[in-house]
Amino acid sequence: MIKFGTGGWRAIIAEDFTFYNVKLVGKAMACYLKENDYKKKVVVGHDFRFLSGRFSRALSESLVEEGIEVMFMEEAAPTPMVMLAVEENNLNLGASITASHNSAEYNGIKIFVEEGRDAPEKVTDRLEELAAEIGDYDYQRGSFFELIKAGKITYYNNKNQYIDSLLELIDEEIIQSKNFKILFNPMYGVAKDIMMMCLASLRCYVDTMNAYRDTMFGLDIPSPNREQLGDMEVRIEKGKYDFGLATDGDSDRMALIDEAGKFVDYNDVLKLLYYYLKEYRNESGGIVRNIATTHILDEMADYYGEEAYEVPVGFKNISQKMQQHDLLLGGESSGGLKIRGHVNGKDGILASLLAVEMMARTGKKIGEILAEIEQKFGSLYFSYSNFDYQPSQRKRLETMLFEDKYQPNLSNLIENDLISEKKLLKTSYLDGVKYYYDDQCWISIRFSGTEPLLRIYMEMENEVEVQEILKLLKNDLGI
Numbered sequence: 259m260i261k262f263g264t265g266g267w268r269a270i271i272a273e274d275f276t277f278y279n280v281k282l283v284g285k286a287m288a289c290y291l292k293e294n295d296y297k298k299k300v301v302v303g304h305d306f307r308f309l310s311g312r313f314s315r316a317l318s319e320s321l322v323e324e325g326i327e328v329m330f331m332e333e334a335a336p337t338p339m340v341m342l343a344v345e346e347n348n349l350n351l352g353a354s355i356t357a358s359h360n361s362a363e364y365n366g367i368k369i370f371v372e373e374g375r376d377a378p379e380k381v382t383d384r385l386e387e388l389a390a391e392i393g394d395y396d397y398q399r400g401s402f403f404e405l406i407k408a409g410k411i412t413y414y415n416n417k418n419q420y421i422d423s424l425l426e427l428i429d430e431e432i433i434q435s436k437n438f439k440i441l442f443n444p445m446y447g448v449a450k451d452i453m454m455m456c457l458a459s460l461r462c463y464v465d466t467m468n469a470y471r472d473t474m475f476g477l478d479i480p481s482p483n484r485e486q487l488g489d490m491e492v493r494i495e496k497g498k499y500d501f502g503l504a505t506d507g508d509s510d511r512m513a514l515i516d517e518a519g520k521f522v523d524y525n526d527v528l529k530l531l532y533y534y535l536k537e538y539r540n541e542s543g544g545i546v547r548n549i550a551t552t553h554i555l556d557e558m559a560d561y562y563g564e565e566a567y568e569v570p571v572g573f574k575n576i577s578q579k580m581q582q583h584d585l586l587l588g589g590e591s592s593g594g595l596k597i598r599g600h601v602n603g604k605d606g607i608l609a610s611l612l613a614v615e616m617m618a619r620t621g622k623k624i625g626e627i628l629a630e631i632e633q634k635f636g637s638l639y640f641s642y643s644n645f646d647y648q649p650s651q652r653k654r655l656e657t658m659l660f661e662d663k664y665q666p667n668l669s670n671l672i673e674n675d676l677i678s679e680k681k682l683l684k685t686s687y688l689d690g691v692k693y694y695y696d697d698q699c700w701i702s703i704r705f706s707g708t709e710p711l712l713r714i715y716m717e718m719e720n721e722v723e724v725q726e727i728l729k730l731l732k733n734d735l736g737i
């Protein structure tokens with residue numbers, strides 16, 4: 259079954275992610291283009307995962323079999339580079355074979371629409387329907403190189419345009435004058451070459467780790483979280499680097515590690531970059547964040563007289579809102595960020611380069627800038643936890659959260675002075691369930707759309723409050 263989630267269709271290789279199903283998606287894409295009388299041309303890219311290149315050939319073959327021309331990116335490419343290819347060529351559809359940050363047994367397909375945006379739900383819903391309507395079909399192993407010879411599939415490479423699009427937004431001179439020493443970890447993913455080219459042209463001295471293709475991702479997941487980057491923290495601290503950068507498997511997300519080897523929480527990265535763009539680059543414009551991202555960003559936007567918007571998790575929602583309101587910055591606590599004027603999706607390389615520029619222009623340490631931000635806008639303690647569940651448990655949890663409308667009862671914790679007084683202001687079901695309290699604090703509970711996990715996020719006054727509330731939720735929800 260083909261089911262698109264937060265960021266494309268992801269499934270376990272050989273279970274649901276098979277050549278048969280990949281070709282089925284190609285057929286559904288072809289039907290979609292035809293029924294809308296759209297351009298019969300598609301760009302197809304892929305990342306470094308197991309068999310991604312082969313799957314992208316199969317997808318291309320099936321598109322051609324259905325009368326669609328394919329611009330094929332032979333070299334593994336960052337997702338934002340594929341998005342740019344869709345935009346530059348004014349296409350109605352593009353696709354990349356990637357399961358982004360998921361573990362090695364997964365692969366997936368991300369679909370892009372006009373202007374290189376992540377496909378909105380109405381498009382992916384339609385693709386799902388079309389795939390289901392096509393149902394069983396006569397699978398033929400294709401002949402990729404015959405199609406290349408026949409000119410039905412053409413090679414396409416926009417690496418230079420993509421690099422230009424990145425460097426255009428960055429103040430190269432100011433960075434060049436600093437000769438930063440950086441530790442960069444592409445997490446066995448596709449960012450390596452392009453990031454190295456950019457950083458070299460910015461006169462940075464770069465050491466790398468995990469900078470080769472490993473389809474097992476070092477037996478971990480290629481996700482730039484604190485848990486995955488522990489060894490980097492040690493190396494930075496001991497190696498006297500100015501800071502560290504990491505990007506995820508398909509290079510649309512990043513992480514920043516400070517000069518002391520401390521992982522910078524992604525909410526802090528968003529605060530830092532918005533503050534930098536406003537205070538140091540004097541840019542105008544508001545922000546959009548997803549429901550699971552720090553509310554301090556709203557405080558910041560408010561201070562600068564700008565708008566702040568909240569959307570469900572999924573970068574398609576962020577980029578859509580940015581376009582509607584011409585916003586300056588959009589981001590998610592999971593590590594994705596976009597600024598105005600660049601590719602219409604999140605980009606880990608751009609976010610990294612912007613952070614490098616911030617370090618160069620401010621001349622300050624990350625901790626110093628964060629202290630300024632805290633002094634001006636206050637702080638909240640952000641927490642994010644994942645819980646495994648069995649398929650049978652999901653139904654029970656869904657009933658409890660969405661039908662029985664579970665509300666955490668905080669009164670005992672308040673009475674026992676374990677947490678400060680909080681009044682529930684509203685409950686929202688925009689994405690999972692979110693409880694908003696009168697003291698700026700909030701709790702969000704939702705099922706991941708990319709992994710079989712229940713995610714609980716919250717912002718509270720301090721760590722003790724988080725721990726107490728988490729204990730209560732785990733007990734109430736039976737997780």
Ligand SMILES: O=P(O)(O)OC[C@H]1O[C@H](O)[C@H](O)[C@@H](O)[C@@H]1O
Nearest residue numbers: 264265572573592706707708709
């Ligand atoms: O929490 P999830 O539904 O698993 O999503 C986590 C992240 O997955 C992908 O990377 C999406 O592109 C992001 O927009 C999303 O924030």
